[in-house]
Amino acid sequence: MPWTIDDLDTPAVLVDLDRVEANLARAQAYADAHGLRLRPHIKTHKIPALARRQMELGAVGITCQKLGEAEVMADEGLDDILLTFNLLGAAKMRRLVDLARRVRLGVTADNAVVAGELAQAMDEAGLTLPVLVECDTGGERCGVQTPEEAVELAKLIDGLPGLHFLGLMTYPAKGRTAETAAWLEAAVAALAAGGLEPEVVSTGGTPDLYRAHEVKAATEHRPGTYIYSDRYQAQQGVGTLDDCALRILSTVVSRPSDGRAILDAGSKTLSSDTLGLEGFGHILEYPQLLLAKFSEEHGHVDCSASNARPRIGERVTILPNHACVVSNLHDVVYGVRGDRVERAFRVEARGRVQ
Amino acid sequence: MPWTIDDLDTPAVLVDLDRVEANLARAQAYADAHGLRLRPHIKTHKIPALARRQMELGAVGITCQKLGEAEVMADEGLDDILLTFNLLGAAKMRRLVDLARRVRLGVTADNAVVAGELAQAMDEAGLTLPVLVECDTGGERCGVQTPEEAVELAKLIDGLPGLHFLGLMTYPAKGRTAETAAWLEAAVAALAAGGLEPEVVSTGGTPDLYRAHEVKAATEHRPGTYIYSDRYQAQQGVGTLDDCALRILSTVVSRPSDGRAILDAGSKTLSSDTLGLEGFGHILEYPQLLLAKFSEEHGHVDCSASNARPRIGERVTILPNHACVVSNLHDVVYGVRGDRVERAFRVEARGRVQ
Numbered sequence: 001m002p003w004t005i006d007d008l009d010t011p012a013v014l015v016d017l018d019r020v021e022a023n024l025a026r027a028q029a030y031a032d033a034h035g036l037r038l039r040p041h042i043k044t045h046k047i048p049a050l051a052r053r054q055m056e057l058g059a060v061g062i063t064c065q066k067l068g069e070a071e072v073m074a075d076e077g078l079d080d081i082l083l084t085f086n087l088l089g090a091a092k093m094r095r096l097v098d099l100a101r102r103v104r105l106g107v108t109a110d111n112a113v114v115a116g117e118l119a120q121a122m123d124e125a126g127l128t129l130p131v132l133v134e135c136d137t138g139g140e141r142c143g144v145q146t147p148e149e150a151v152e153l154a155k156l157i158d159g160l161p162g163l164h165f166l167g168l169m170t171y172p173a174k175g176r177t178a179e180t181a182a183w184l185e186a187a188v189a190a191l192a193a194g195g196l197e198p199e200v201v202s203t204g205g206t207p208d209l210y211r212a213h214e215v216k217a218a219t220e221h222r223p224g225t226y227i228y229s230d231r232y233q234a235q236q237g238v239g240t241l242d243d244c245a246l247r248i249l250s251t252v253v254s255r256p257s258d259g260r261a262i263l264d265a266g267s268k269t270l271s272s273d274t275l276g277l278e279g280f281g282h283i284l285e286y287p288q289l290l291l292a293k294f295s296e297e298h299g300h301v302d303c304s305a306s307n308a309r310p311r312i313g314e315r316v317t318i319l320p321n322h323a324c325v326v327s328n329l330h331d332v333v334y335g336v337r338g339d340r341v342e343r344a345f346r347v348e349a350r351g352r353v354q
Numbered sequence: 355m356p357w358t359i360d361d362l363d364t365p366a367v368l369v370d371l372d373r374v375e376a377n378l379a380r381a382q383a384y385a386d387a388h389g390l391r392l393r394p395h396i397k398t399h400k401i402p403a404l405a406r407r408q409m410e411l412g413a414v415g416i417t418c419q420k421l422g423e424a425e426v427m428a429d430e431g432l433d434d435i436l437l438t439f440n441l442l443g444a445a446k447m448r449r450l451v452d453l454a455r456r457v458r459l460g461v462t463a464d465n466a467v468v469a470g471e472l473a474q475a476m477d478e479a480g481l482t483l484p485v486l487v488e489c490d491t492g493g494e495r496c497g498v499q500t501p502e503e504a505v506e507l508a509k510l511i512d513g514l515p516g517l518h519f520l521g522l523m524t525y526p527a528k529g530r531t532a533e534t535a536a537w538l539e540a541a542v543a544a545l546a547a548g549g550l551e552p553e554v555v556s557t558g559g560t561p562d563l564y565r566a567h568e569v570k571a572a573t574e575h576r577p578g579t580y581i582y583s584d585r586y587q588a589q590q591g592v593g594t595l596d597d598c599a600l601r602i603l604s605t606v607v608s609r610p611s612d613g614r615a616i617l618d619a620g621s622k623t624l625s626s627d628t629l630g631l632e633g634f635g636h637i638l639e640y641p642q643l644l645l646a647k648f649s650e651e652h653g654h655v656d657c658s659a660s661n662a663r664p665r666i667g668e669r670v671t672i673l674p675n676h677a678c679v680v681s682n683l684h685d686v687v688y689g690v691r692g693d694r695v696e697r698a699f700r701v702e703a704r705g706r707v708q
Binding site: 043113114255267354 | 363364365366397419420439440441442443445446464465467468490494495496497498499605607608609610611614616618619621622623625626627649650651652654666667678679682683684685705707708
């Protein structure tokens, strides 16, 4: 007898493997068609087996946000890793040196303090670490603020022992592809004027993944959410709700009043991220019902807009607003095809905050 | 050489054990003074050692929201557990029977479907399970809607094999103690008219913990957050910011512009819960800085309101808006007294969604 979704207790996180394959193939084909290298960000799934699948399909390496994630991935055979987070402190430097000894590793930096610590650690270990200068091309998070600052930091890195200036990296602002392209083009020109040539110019993000080729200077792109997609990405026009591979199976545990249903999945299962959307998720079987409110363990459903209302004990399927944060809440997700449960995946890199 | 906070890498979750002791002692003294039994909700800490400490100080038992949490606590010697969540399905019934065989267990129910499943499972196992009728006294989550419905469900439970009607339970609406008191008083009177006497009337919540005695019908209270407190509880007047025992140690990793600092702690470390507060947490060392935005791994600090601004590499301490959700994000938290790290606690019941 096959193991089916009906055999799973709730709440449970399902990952539809056919949809995963389709999402990965679409992005890889796009990247190949445009001569862009794909370096998927594993923050979305945090599962080594899925990272390996991304590599099999043509990714040039993976991206991690935390050293702890990179260590897990390295343990599982992923051997080309970009760490896109400013690293500081003796403990992290020790771990970084260990990691640089066993995989092809690159990092980013947006300031001289970080570059200095990296250089000292690598030089003392007799290693040379490739570094991308993180650029704030409009995302207003980390990153040097102007192409001139990028050149200044690149020159500093280029001159430090233990470091190799590899190029530029940005996490671009959504919907501002033209500005990103202009910023990076100006930076590449300014670098050239200073005698430096970036080997890698790395952009990222799923919402504008299919416009990545419009950033002419870019050599690689680091999409994360595209593997699972979610309600937010569908709203942004990256596929449809039907492309969402990550779903939460949940049971209706209470119908306290005619207009209210309570699910056994709340913010501990889906997070309280709304990303500006109405409601905390989309209920596939009852698209007119509003997932109006979350307690940690309760999903509050407003049934007032629909005559079709679920009964106590009924199971429903929720598409989350934001897939990445769901991965981080769960130790295990279930790989399914149709109704069949193919395997359980341990979310091995979840919770690695350092 | 003692292990100190300076030896910890960041981000790290600190639990100040002196503050924990003070918070626990204050609540227990209050409950004792008013003849209320305390049955702490472990959802806030999810750590067996802290649950045992709550018992040592006088709690009559603990509350869990999930069967998986209760199983972890039972494994660690906690032997009086109330499960305040409607349980459904064959898998949960099997686990519940196993648990009922090894600890003193009570559950709640707010509908006949749940009561029926519980009764069948317990009767088949030759057990009798105490059940509280969950009442919606204004919180608008689960619960029967009227005292009359409470009586109806109580009678059903009283008549079912395998179940024992134990009393009433509510998770009351914040700030509506008088309504909660009136609702429960009416329900107790209606039960009495029907020949039923509740042995337990259980209320909950930290915001109104110190008004629990105003609910005259209540025999026990189930506070959760009080052990750690958080920014939200302080805003509600339950202690002050100084009473917050759970803190996040974080490093400034970037100062991209004069008005912006970026921390190595974002929604993966603190959650994106605001609970209606401004900002995603309170920075102890820089109370005028606004933790304005979270990415998963980045905390975006708006420095514009202050001349005192942190430098790259500096460590800061964040009080979270909501402590419970922080516990669920971390495998380990550090018990500290002053600057000394006394021990690491595994958050053993985290992530138990089923």
